[in-house]
Amino acid sequence: MRVLNLEKLLVPVGFLQISPELCKGCGFCIEFCPRNVLEFSEDVNSRGYHYPIIRKGMEMSCSACGMCQRICPDYAIYLEKVEKIPAKKVIR
Amino acid sequence: MSSSDRFRLREFAVTSLTKYYEGLEQVIRTDRMPHIFCPGCGLGIILKGLAEAILKSGIPINRHVGVSGIGCTGRLPGYLRTDAYHVTHGRAVAFAVGLKLANPELEVTVVGGDGDIVTIGGNHFIHAARRNHDINVIIVNNFIYGMTGGQYGATTPTGSYTTTSPHGHVEYPFNIPLLAYASGATFIARWTPIHYAQMVDAFLQMFEHKGFAVVEIIAPCVLYGERNRFPSYTDMVKYFRDRCVIDHEADLRKIGISLDPKEPLAIGNFYKVRRKTYEELYKELIERVSKEGAKE
């Protein structure tokens, strides 16, 4: 039985770019994120909507699936970059 | 909103959209971004999907033409950088017929809501389907007349509460795939915006298909949802995620929509058949008549 070397194994981690001003607070991205990485912000943007922010401690948890950017109707969130990071460092 | 705010928003939207589209300016009117659709509206997703499908279709963008009627969905082709005709309520299919017959090289796509295409436009829809014109029809079904504030239409499920059925709707709704099939459409599909990849694939098949192609997109709409068991923006899309069942072989007679939480909602690419289109048949007629010589 071979054990996975968590320091050598690289997993993709997504880094999101959110445009709070474009967001209309529909919540689709938060609902459809398979890893529950997102939540609504406390404050509102200039149009009065709560926008998505990354949950505390989940900054490395995005699996770069792209569901949020696919489903946002207002083009307010997208996957800016994907980095391959050793599994050990990634908190899942 | 000041014009500088709007300019900033446009910049953000353009940057975001550039993730999707190589040569974004080619297919989306970025000078009109951000769009006017409500929070929780599926049309923003459909706009993205349709733009992607146009780019991937292999058909030059100059040959694509969007035709739409009145309503929220009717605004959608105006955001695409193609030739677009925003005509009167219900008449988009008839206008598309004229466009296609005058220039069969055009790839004509009608984009309309359930109110525009199958309620007021019902007659044009069934006859164009019957003749199997080679045009594409995307029907965005939100079960309601959204733009005018939430009145009922031909697809509103029985029992719904709308602004013109405040005591509960007493009519039976259309089953759009069955209506299209019975009228003679030769490509029928139904998806939702959250089934993004399949929706884009259905659009691509629609462009490729020679014949009357109908793609029904069941879309969330706040105006329907807030009065009918889907109070917050995500309730309706959660319902789609939980109750939609992909069944390409579904019996069209059984897939009417009730939005009942206990009933599954069938989606899929239901029907595809190849039959000579009106344009092909008429072209054969012209060839035959031209050969016959002048008759009096």
Next chain:
Amino acid sequence: MKSFHPRLLKPGRYFMQGNIATAEAALVAGCRFYAGYPITPSNEVAEWMSRRLPEVGGVFIQMEDEIGSIVAVLGASAAGVKAMTATSGPGFSLMMESVGLASMMEIPAVIVNVMRAGPSTGIPTLVGQGDIMQAKWGSHGDYEIIAYLPSSVQEVFDMTIKAFNMAEKYRVLTIVLSDQVIGHMIGKLVVPDYEEIEIIDRELPDVPPEKLIYPFDNSRLISPMPIAGAGYRVNYDSLTHDERGYPSVDRDVSFRLVSRLVRKIRENEKAIAEWEEYYTDDADILLVAYGCTARSAKEVVKKLRRENIRIGLFRPKTAWPFPWWRMNELSKRVSKIVVAEINMGQMLHLVREYSARDVEIIHAPYAPGYMPPPSYIENIVRGVYGA
């Protein structure tokens, strides 16, 4: 563009039905798309077009209703093909929303309205002239159209060609207000040599697509028309739109657009309006009549002139723009005007509006369905004249 298909009606003299002449004229003018719905007394136009269009490479389709017909005509015209439909009163009423659509989107098209007795279903097989006001005012909002009033087979041929030319030149909807008598009568038609026939095509943009930023430029009355599929990717909108074609609710955008749409015709009305005058130089009584009624009216003028009664006929050949300036001039020289029409008073209002204040205006309506015989008009004139 002068290229005439070998299977068009050849120059020469014919004895032909009015509706057929309408169809043949459309083909000569370059019409290659017809969408229509059967309605008496216009059916011969559709039937003839269904037979002849494939012979010249055009397309005919019988749509599910009149609304679909006129909208398909606009679609075909948007794609660059000259297109027409023919109908009568009830169908014309159905098409009204699309008259506005054509005007707002500035898409050229021709409607032939073979008028019949109304109102409503009326008498489908008999003549009427009751759609004169509707032709101009039938749709909501502000717009201008051009409407012709043929009174012979030759005229319906010539005017149909002219209708296409005007539609293309001004990017406007034109209407040929034929009627059941003109449509069904068989009369002499002379088709001139093709070089003598003027054909006007719409102006196309002469700049490449990247340079066409304002397809609906308000600084010129009529802009070149980008055709679907030519690469210009223009948004044509039935909503009030700015110069780029994008919908707008701005006050100035609305005012400029609507002003330009009506000025297109109003500033050119003297070039567009046509009329015929018969013995008006020294007339003291003026007959105003049009279409088939003018044929009876002319007989009355001939007869009364033999008795040295100074009577003349003013026959508008365009209902819209109405030649109001000539109406006004003539009204100042006569003491009585008799307006003879087969309706309960339509051109009567135009005569009243533009005539001098002190002239006496008498209305000579007639039963919808029937052409007034010359004696009817003559009696009214004599009653007036006191002879």
